[in-house]
Amino acid sequence: MNEKSQYSVMLFKAVSYVLKAEKILKKENLPHKLIPVPKNISSDCGICLRFDPALQNKIEAALLNKVEVEEIRALRD
Amino acid sequence: MSKTKIVNARGLSCPQPVILAKQAIETNEQVKVIVDNETALENVKRLGTKQGCDVQVEKKNDGTYEINLTRKAGAIVTKEEFVPSCDATPAASGPFVIVISADTMGRGNDELGNVLIRAFLHTVCQQKEKPAVMIFYNTGVKLTVQGSEVLEDLKQLESEGVQLLVCGTCLNYFEIKDKIAAGTVSNMYDIVETMSRAGRLLVP
Numbered sequence: 001m002n003e004k005s006q007y008s009v010m011l012f013k014a015v016s017y018v019l020k021a022e023k024i025l026k027k028e029n030l031p032h033k034l035i036p037v038p039k040n041i042s043s044d045c046g047i048c049l050r051f052d053p054a055l056q057n058k059i060e061a062a063l064l065n066k067v068e069v070e071e072i073r074a075l076r077d
Numbered sequence: 078m079s080k081t082k083i084v085n086a087r088g089l090s091c092p093q094p095v096i097l098a099k100q101a102i103e104t105n106e107q108v109k110v111i112v113d114n115e116t117a118l119e120n121v122k123r124l125g126t127k128q129g130c131d132v133q134v135e136k137k138n139d140g141t142y143e144i145n146l147t148r149k150a151g152a153i154v155t156k157e158e159f160v161p162s163c164d165a166t167p168a169a170s171g172p173f174v175i176v177i178s179a180d181t182m183g184r185g186n187d188e189l190g191n192v193l194i195r196a197f198l199h200t201v202c203q204q205k206e207k208p209a210v211m212i213f214y215n216t217g218v219k220l221t222v223q224g225s226e227v228l229e230d231l232k233q234l235e236s237e238g239v240q241l242l243v244c245g246t247c248l249n250y251f252e253i254k255d256k257i258a259a260g261t262v263s264n265m266y267d268i269v270e271t272m273s274r275a276g277r278l279l280v281p
Contacts, residue, residue: 015192034226036196047192 008056010049011037011071018047021067028062030055038075081107086117087141095120102128102146103154110144118142128154171276172209175201177217182281194220195227197281202230207239208279210271213260214244222248222256231259242267 012018018034025032030051037046051059053074063069082105086094094110094117101108102125110121118134121144125132129152133145148154181190182197198220201207211234213221220227221243235241241260248254248262272278 015189019188019192033199033229034192034195035199047196 006053006074006076007050008053008072008074009035009038009041010051010059010069011041011046011073012048013068013070015047017067018049021049021063021069024062024066025049025059028058030059030062032059041073081105081109081145084108084110086121087111087113089117090114091116091120095124098124098144098146099128102130102148106148108146110146111141112144113141118144121146128152171274172271173206173277174271174275174279175208175211176272176278176280177211177213177220178215178280180216180219194281198227198230202233207234207237210240210242210275211260212242212244212263212268212271214247214268216247216251218243218247219251219253221259222253223258224256225258228258235259242271244268 010021012021022032022034032049032051032055034047035050037044037048056072060069060072082101084094084097084101086097089097089112094112098108098110098121101110112118112121122132122134125144125146128146129149130146131149133147135143135145137143177194177198179190180194181187182193183190219225221231221241225231231241242263243257243260245254245262245264248257254262
């Protein structure tokens with residue numbers, strides 16, 4: 001998932017939410033990557049999940065009612 | 078109103094811009110110095126203030142700065158030597174080395190530390206200036222084996238020519254030597270030798 005391409009990031013309110021979401025996605029075998037929140041979104045030292053936009057529906061469904069997602073943004077390298 | 082002397086110091090590195098600016102302000106009331114880096118900007122600004130000038134800076138869209146120096150009435154231009162603080166570019170002759178001494182970054186909370194080291198490695202991957210060598214030891218070696226969340230980043234770094242040295246004693250201790258998936262198994266001789274000749278050694 002490091003190729004120069006389109007990708008999406010999922011932002012959460014707190015680091016603990018990211019970790020919880022990550023555990024769920026790992027269990028569901030949904031590829032994702034934990035990365036620092038891109039600087040153009042926020043200069044805070046935040047963490048978010050990066051994923052392939054094609055998986056957005058599946059990822060959202062997996063997290064539904066389990067982890068509160070703040071925002072999803074489509075980005076490009 | 079006197080004419081403004083323009084000093085084009087683009088492309089010049091320290092201390093050239095400040096020397097040219099100083100020569101110009103000694104013989105002109107108004108000088109416009111054009112520079113293209115922040116070191117030059119700061120040095121020319123300091124020079125202006127020191128010479129009793131009014132200093133105005135305009136940042137241009139092309140990344141250059143126009144520094145307008147106007148000698149204040151009655152200001153006496155000093156002839157004394159002005160020593161610009163040129164970036165002391167370290168005479169780093171050796172390679173840039175990053176040492177990953179744990180599978181965490183910082184001390185305190187390991188869960189958080191692991192998040193941080195993953196974010197760190199991802200960010201190293203995206204930096205223009207990559208290290209020449211990365212050394213992994215103690216729990217740091219766990220990042221290089223199958224199942225590691227940062228394997229993709231490490232493999233990318235390797236493919237871009239970064240040498241990954243992984244401590245064999247450590248792999249052995251954790252009984253994961255057969256699971257190494259990025260980098261090469263190394264030893265204390267190589268590790269000490271690499272650290273000793275490093276121009277810059279970074280330990281997150």
